[in-house]
Amino acid sequence: MTNSKSSIQGGYAAKKKAVNTLVYVILTVMVIIWIFPILWLIMQSFRGESGISTSYFFPKEWTFDNYKRLFVEVDDAGNVLPLDEMRFPYLRWILNTLLVATLSCVISTLFILMVSYTLSRLRFKSRKTFLNLGLILGMFPGFMSMAATYSIMEIFGLKQQLIALVIVYSAGAGLGYQVAKGFFDTIPRSLDEAAKIDGATRNQIFWRIILPLSKPIIVYTALTTFTGPWADYIFVSYFMKDNSDNYTVALGLYSMLGNQTISEYFTVFCAGAVLIAIPITILFVVMQRFYVAGVTGGAVKG
């Protein structure tokens, strides 16, 4: 009796073990598929041989030259060119993007917090209308009115200016209230009530009670709005056209892959891409749980 029981258990354990091994194998294969292009990117950025593609994975000649060429360009006579004369001024792009990202981060974060706090915790007559309006406006393709926005910028004298990008990235920020609203919804309303009884105005409640409690969502909002401009291609490409002084990183790197320059600059492109991908990747990995909360927003509750 005991014998047969243990053999059944043994068979069950063996089957379980086989299943688990299979899962491990599948996961390993998938990780290799998923990580391969990224490793390839890193390998290319250290490649000393020129040209677009090689038929081997590891570079034959390892070098930091591609990273150096992002920042320093030497002319035929051996002189180091100043930033303005470089063919692909990576540092200029970084500074441009940094400026745009910082400004639009500050404005957007403020707007998002203001709107989401209002829609989450204040009750007023047209609240439902605003929520519906936000939903409808969100369904227009983002860059559908790109040409019209460009005309507006032209009339305001902001044609091909970096400030126009800041406006484009942050003016519509009020519509991105969902994640922060979800967060504010979870703060107990009794806090507001208690403060109100103590004589605090809604203004004081917002600044002194709710905002200090909302550090995680402030950090999350700031980071997402800050990283946005680093990866945007559509608006920059249309707004900057050929004004290459005002390119941001994404457009600048893309311009390296033109027909004329791709074979010479491909490995440099990889190096530039690795440099901006590292901080963005780290931020995303750290902030992933907020991202999930934002997308599933409230679906889990109830």
Place this chain on the structure above:
Amino acid sequence: MNYLDYVQMTKGQRFAYNIKSFFTGIPGAIVKLFVVIGNFLKNVFSFIVTGFKNYGSRFAKGDIGTKLSYVVMGAGNMMHGQIGKGICFLAAEIAYFAFMINFGWSYITKIYATNVQVDENTLVNGVIGKEPPIYQEDSVFGGSKKVINLDTLDNSNKVLLFFVMTVIVCIAFFAIYITNTKSAYATQKTLAEGKKPIGFIAELKMFLDERFHVTLLTLPILLLILFTILPIIFTIFMAFTNYDKEHQPPGNMYWWVGFANFADVFYSNPLKSQTFGKILIWTLVWAVFATFTNYIFGIILALLINKKEIRFKAFWRTMFVITAAVPQFVTLLLMRLILSDDGAVNSLLQGAGLPVIPFLSDATAARITVIVVNMWVGIPYTMLITSGLLMNIPEDLYESARIDGANAFQQFTKITFPYIFFVTTPYLITTFVGNINNFNVIYFLTGGGPSPSSYYQAGQTDLLVTWLYKLTVNSSDFNLASVIGIIVFVVCAAGSLITFNMSKASKNEEEFS
């Protein structure tokens, strides 16, 4: 059919019934969509009617101050003792009329100009811009040719834009005007009750408390109107003009053409309408495939990682999250280079003596490639989101299922999948809409190509949105681009409203947990 009948059915019958009710639900959902729109219109209509009624009755019941404020804004407030507020209303009225006289009115008159000479021998009605282009002798070419004098020519873009702006200002002023009559009547009533109306400073303080929402929302909404709503309205108007490569201001004016652009896209221009038809079908096919492949495989991956006995969960998850975190334009451009005809994969294949695979240069292959690469891009996202949901499934559900003798497969189909499907329906809708609008994957990977000449300014993997982008950027067909934008909006809005209604209905019927 009631619940008892449903329970008595066999498994096959239930399956058939569910499928049937899904598809018979679609017309119902569409009807419901119209009901929703109808109700909305009804509400708007009744809002306007009661608004007028109240407007009239306030005037009838009002004293001399209230009546006066129907013409001179703020008069009622001032006569009822609210000097500061009254001055604000009066200032708004003066500013509005100054704006209209100096600026706004001329654009309202210019929005539909008749008998404008757009070139030497053509007169057109409905031109956006009034001043006729005055032709002067061209001194450079010996006076034989006439050229347009750019100084007297209206810029149609400016006219249309300022027209929309003026209309928005008018609507805003109308709202202030109505508030003014309400406020005058309210203070009149307060006085009649023998109370003193609230002071100006006290009222301003309300913006930090009872009306704090106004304070917080004003600036974001103002910028939203200026840089989101205004351009959208502007773009919608563009769809009804002939604003294209040949009619570009400054230098040329454009004019209203009614529904001609819509007709072009739907039937009258064979090249454009065929391109539109093909792209629309491919967009829908793409959206369905891209959404469901990512969804299904993402859930499977999440299940594998979250399997109880699997160790190093954080490691596996992070590996996939890394690929989702790298900016898409980097990974996708890289994929394009790896998969191109002379890229890494093909040079490996050639090295092994195998033929070259046209991953991106053959229509069918390119379509498969974008869907597969999109899986590479999207599965980590789905995994990330469903992982969190999987941990939320109450453990006792599995416990009781196990006691009842359910095996792993049954647990999946009866508990895990229904639960995930239930909580991710909103996510599924947003990804579907997101995929219809998926610019990055297509544009960076194939650039829409391959592009045969039977497509107007587009290629065989182009989606509606990438076509929109190309029409705007490459060929300056702004009118056509606007038509496409409106169609994308209608498809997305209708799709999400219908699915939303359906999922709401199913939620009510078979409440989970």
